[in-house]
Amino acid sequence: xxxVSISEVTKNGLWTNNPALVQLLGLCPLLAxxxxxxxxxxxxxxxxxxxxxxxxxxxxIRHHVSDAVRLPxxxxxxxxxxxxxxxxxxxxxxxxxQILGIFIPLIVTxxxxxxxxxxxxxxxxxxxxxxxxxxxxxxxxxxxxxxGAVRELLGQGTLLADMQLLFGxxxxxxxxxxxxxxxxxxxxxxxPGAFLVMGFLMAIKNAIDWQIKxxxxxxxxxPVKGAKRIRTTGHIS
Amino acid sequence: MIVKSMGKNSLLLAVFALxxxxxxxSTDRLTEDRIAESERLAAQKALFEIIxxxxxxxxxxxxxxxxxxxxxxTLGLESGGDxxxxxxxxxxxxxxIPSITPEGYSGDIAMIVGVNFDGSIAGxxxxxxxxxxxxGDKVDVRKSDWILSFNGKSLSNPEPSxxxxxxxxxxxxxxxxxxxxxxxxxxxxxxxxxxxxxxKERLLNELNSSYNPLSSNQSSTEQxxx
Numbered sequence: 001x002x003x004v005s006i007s008e009v010t011k012n013g014l015w016t017n018n019p020a021l022v023q024l025l026g027l028c029p030l031l032a033x034x035x036x037x038x039x040x041x042x043x044x045x046x047x048x049x050x051x052x053x054x055x056x057x058x059x060x061i062r063h064h065v066s067d068a069v070r071l072p073x074x075x076x077x078x079x080x081x082x083x084x085x086x087x088x089x090x091x092x093x094x095x096x097x098q099i100l101g102i103f104i105p106l107i108v109t110x111x112x113x114x115x116x117x118x119x120x121x122x123x124x125x126x127x128x129x130x131x132x133x134x135x136x137x138x139x140x141x142x143x144x145x146x147x148g149a150v151r152e153l154l155g156q157g158t159l160l161a162d163m164q165l166l167f168g169x170x171x172x173x174x175x176x177x178x179x180x181x182x183x184x185x186x187x188x189x190x191x192p193g194a195f196l197v198m199g200f201l202m203a204i205k206n207a208i209d210w211q212i213k214x215x216x217x218x219x220x221x222x223p224v225k226g227a228k229r230i231r232t233t234g235h236i237s
Numbered sequence: 238m239i240v241k242s243m244g245k246n247s248l249l250l251a252v253f254a255l256x257x258x259x260x261x262x263s264t265d266r267l268t269e270d271r272i273a274e275s276e277r278l279a280a281q282k283a284l285f286e287i288i289x290x291x292x293x294x295x296x297x298x299x300x301x302x303x304x305x306x307x308x309x310x311t312l313g314l315e316s317g318g319d320x321x322x323x324x325x326x327x328x329x330x331x332x333x334i335p336s337i338t339p340e341g342y343s344g345d346i347a348m349i350v351g352v353n354f355d356g357s358i359a360g361x362x363x364x365x366x367x368x369x370x371x372x373g374d375k376v377d378v379r380k381s382d383w384i385l386s387f388n389g390k391s392l393s394n395p396e397p398s399x400x401x402x403x404x405x406x407x408x409x410x411x412x413x414x415x416x417x418x419x420x421x422x423x424x425x426x427x428x429x430x431x432x433x434x435x436x437k438e439r440l441l442n443e444l445n446s447s448y449n450p451l452s453s454n455q456s457s458t459e460q461x462x463x
Binding site: 077079095189 | 257261268278
C-alpha cells in the first residue's frame with residue numbers, strides 16, 4: 001500500500017480530501033475560534049504540529065503495535081503531542097493561549113488527527129506519513145485562516161488585528177482597517193456567522209470542482225468513428 | 238494463548254504510557270520557568286496599566302494584603318483575594334482591588350479596580366468577561382475607551398446615586414444596544430470604592446506596620462546596606 005505519490009498526498013490534503021471542507025472534521029474548534037485571523041492561525045498551527053508529530057510516531061511504530069491496543073496507543077500519542085503543544089503555547093504565546101483557552105486541549109478530540117493516524121499513517125512509511133500530516137494540517141490551517149479573515153473583516157472591520165500575540169511587537173502595526181474605525185457587523189462574529197461563512201466556503205469549493213469537471217468533460221474529444229483524431233486546444237463551450 | 242497476548246499488549250501499553258509520561262514530564266520541566274515568567278508578566282501588565290511606573294517603585298505583584306472575609310461578598314469574591322499595594326518610596330499610593338460582579342449579561346465580569354488613597358479611582362480594567370462581542374464587550378479597554386471614563390471619579394464625584402447609566406438618571410454612558418453590562422460594571426465599581434472607604438483605616442495601619450523595605454525597590458535596599 002506504499003505506493004501513494006507525493007503529489008497525490010498534497011492534493012488530497014489541500015483540496016480533494018481537505019479535512020475541514022470535505023471531511024468536515026474538527027468543526028467544533030473550527031467554528032469556535034475563527035473570530036479573527038490570529039486566533040485561527042494559532043489553533044491551525046497547533047493542530048498542524050500535532051498532526052505531523054502524531055503521524056510520524058504512528059508510522060514509526062506501525063509494525064510493533066498489535067491491532068488490539070492500536071487505538072489506545074494512538075490516543076496516548078496524540079494526547080502527548082497536544083499537551084506538549086499546550087505547554088509550549090503557554091510558555092511562548094501566553095495571551096493567545098488564554099484566548100484560545102479550552103480549544104487547545106480539545107485538539108485531542110479533533111477526529112481529523114486520529115482519522116489520519118488510523119487511515120493513513122499506520123499503513124505508510126514515515127516520510128509520506130509526515131508529508132500527509134503536513135498537508136492535512138496545512139489544508140485545515142488554510143480553511144481556518146480564510147474563515148478567520150472573512151469573519152474578522154465582516155464582523156469588526158479589521159484584518160490581522162492583534163497579530164503581536166503570535167509574532168511579537170513587530171506585528172503591532174499590521175492591523176488593516178479597510179472600512180475605517182467603528183465598523184462592526186455583529187452576526188459575523190457570533191457563532192451563526194461561522195456557520196454561514198463556512199457554508200459559503202464549501203459552496204465555493206464545490207462550484208470550482210463543478211467547473212473543473214465540466215471543463216474536463218468538454219475538453220474530452222468526441223470519439224468519431226473512422227475519422228482522424230483532431231487535437232483541440234482552448235475552450236469549447 | 239489469549240493470556241499471552243493479553244500480557245504482551247498490556248506490557249506494550251505500559252511501555253507507551255511510561256515513554257509519553259517521560260516526554261510530558263520533560264516538556265513540563267523545560268517550559269516551567271518560561272510559563273511562570275509569562276504568567277507573571279501578564280498579571281503585571283494589567284496592574285501597570287492602572288498604576289504606571291511613574292507612580293510607584295515597589296513590586297506590585299509581591300506587595301499584597303489579603304481582603305478580610307467579611308468583605309468577600311461585597312466584592313463578589315468567592316474564595317477571597319489579595320489587594321495589590323502601590324507605593325512610592327514606601328508611601329502607599331494606591332490599592333488595586335479585585336472585584337467580580339455576577340450581574341453581567343452572560344455571567345460574571347471580573348475586574349481590577351485601582352483606588353488612590355484619597356478615594357478617587359486610578360483606573361479600572363475588566364480582566365475576564367463573557368459579554369456579547371460587539372455590544373457588551375466594550376467594557377474591555379481593547380474594544381473601547383469607555384472604562385477610562387472612571388479615572389479620577391470617586392463616591393463624592395459624582396454622588397453615589399449618580400453611579401448608574403444615563404438611561405437610569407446616572408452619570409455614565411451606556412452602549413448602544415447594551416445597558417445591562419455597563420450598569421453591572423458601574424455598580425460594582427461603586428461598591429468597590431465603598432468597600433475601600435470602609436476598610437481604608439485598617440489597611441493603612443496594616444501597611445505601615447508591615448512595611449518591609451527589603452521587599453521594595455533597589456534604592457531602599459542599598460540605603461539599608463549603607
